[in-house]
Amino acid sequence: MTDVFATQETAAPGSTSDDDGTSPRRSRRPRGTRIPARVQIMGWLVLVMTAGLATVVLLVAEFEYRAIDERVNSGLAQDAQEFRRFADAGTDPATGQAVADPYDLFFRHLSSQYPDRAEIMLGIEETAGGGLDAVQQSDEALRDVTFDDPLLRRIVEAPRTTGTVETPAGELRWLRVDVLPREGGSEPNAWFVSGYVIDEARSDAADTVRTLVIISAIALVLAAGVSWVVAGQILAPVNTVRKAAARLTEADLTRRIRVEGRDDVAALADQFNAMLDRLERAFATRRQFLDDAGHELRTPITIVRGHLELMGDDPAERAEVVRLCTDELDRMARIVDDLLLLAKAEQPDFVRPEWTSVPELTSDIDAKVRAIAPRSWTLEAIGEGEAYVDAQRVTQAVVQLAQNAVQHTEDGASIRIGSSVDERSVSFWVTDTGPGLAPGDEERIFDRFVRGEAGARGGTGAGLGLAIVKAIAVAHHGDVRVLSAPGHGATFGFELPLRGGQA
Structure with missing residues (x-):
């Protein structure tokens, strides 16, 4: 059977929509911002989540809209292909009857079609009066959409066989198949048009995107609330540190921060407490120095002032006053040196230990x-091995003990020194044959400005020598000791860890 109607080839359908680009905008944070850290943490978290959720929404929207566009284009191409097959056959497949004219062709073909959602199919024929008559088959939701003559002419007279046009239902993406006259001719007088209302086709995707936006907004609100609470808990120790620092005064350095956990903030609080410990020790050392200086220097200053006020014009008297004042000033200088040494003992670099030969150190001392x-000096024992000590400070301590023994003994008296080493410690001592200590003096003899009652008979010291010995021992992580019997001399010494502060 010969073909009754001929169709022209149509271009492949495609999207005519354009993607709009936007330029990124850089936001600059002001330098030196005073925004609280808690707000900054919440803001950055919300900002990052906003960027992430916005990216997800945009990707989902792009995917959904692209899938719909592909489905629309595929549907348009399929409708055109089915119409061509029907027109080329020239008969109704259901009845086998020949198709008489374009109107019959459109009516029979559209009667067998079931439009997709948002789809409209039109059969357009030019009437004898030059008008356009259309047969329409469409989705249930688009049954009331009508196409007037100007709208139909925009479609059939378009230079391309695909395009978009605005309709009462919205933007319509269409594909046209031109139908040539049965009698022959190069100009079509009928047209098959298949189209999709894009807004209606994209309604499900728009609902999905809208739902994602709502869920994202709720998630952002929840994230902001959670981050606000969590940031407050994390920064609570920092705020405690800040408040504690604001309350610190020289008069009260006893406040400490309670450390909980093992995270970085807990480490910060622990380090802050350690700093407060160092500050408290430093201020205590300063107060101790000032108290000691005021206590011990008051007497020589009073003596010097008294002698100067009572000094007469006699040259011999003046010479004696000068001698006494010079002696007191020398004593003041020694006191100041001792006090400075005790103050320095609180510093980390007071001792500089290194591995030292105990026999050589003992012999040098x-x-x-x-x-x-x-005096009758005797080296009664020498320890063997090496010890991790500051040789100069150890020498200073033993010499101080020897000077203390000299102050409490007569010429020719016996004084013994020695050292010993065991598995864990090294010890140094000085034993004299002086009057010894009175009962009860052992516990306080190493304190500052304390002089034993039995040894105060002729001593000229300020009571700082044994305190210096104790400071040197403590700086080595060691301790001092004393053994004494009234009237039978005393043994002063100190014991230091063999390896110092090493593990």
Whole structure:
């Protein structure tokens, strides 16, 4: 059977929509912002989540709309292909009857079609009067949409066989198949048009995107609330540190921060407490120095002032006053030096330990103390091995003990020094044959400005020598000791860890 109607080839359908681009805008944060850290944490978290959720929404929207566009284009191409097959056959497949004219062709073909959602199919024929008559088949929701003559002419007279046009239902993406006259001719007098109302086709995708936006907004609100609470809990120790620092005064350095957990903030609080410990020790050392200086220097200053006020014009008297004042000033200088040494003992670098030969150190100390005064010096024991100590400070401590023994003994008296080493410690001591300590003096003899009652008979010291010995021992993580019997001399010494502060 010959073809009754001929169709022209149509271009492949495609989307005519354009993507609009936007330029990124850079936001600059003001320098030196005073925004609280809690607000900054919440703001950054919300900002990052907003960017992430916005990216997800945009990707979902792009995917959904692209899938709909592909479905629309595929549907338009399929409708055109089915119409061509029907027109080329020239008969109704259901009845086998020949198709008489374009109107019959459109009516029979559209009667067998079931439009997709948002789809409209039109059969347009030019009437004898030059008008356009249309047969329409569409989705149930679009049955009331009508196409007037100007709208139909915009479609059939378009230079391309695909395009978009505004209709009462919205933007319509259409594809046209031109139908040539049965009698022959190059100009079509009928047209098959398949189209989709884009807004209606995209309604499900729009609902999905709208739902995502609502869920994202709720998630952002919840994230902001959670981040506000969590940031407050995390920064609570920091605020405690800040408030504690604001309350600190020289008069009250006893406040500490309760440390909980093992995170970075807990480490910060722990380090802050350690700093407060160092500050408290530093201020205590300063107060101790000032108290000690005021306590011990008051007497020589009073003596010097009294002698100067009562000094007469006699040259011999003046010379004696000058001698007494010079002696008191020398004593004041020694006191100041001792106090400065005790103050320095609180510093981390007061001792600089290194591995030292105990026999060599003991022999050097013995050689030095023999020059202090004419006594019967005896080196009774020498420890063997090495110890991790500051040799200069140890020498200073033993010499101080030797000077203390000299002050409490007569010329020719026996003084013994020695050292010993065991598995864990090294010890140094000085034993004299002086009057010894009175009962009860052992516990306080190493305190500042304390002089034993039995030894105060002729001593000229300020009571700082044994305190210096204790400071040196403590700086080595060691301790001092004393053994004494009234009238039978005393043994002063100190014991230091063999390896110092090493593990």
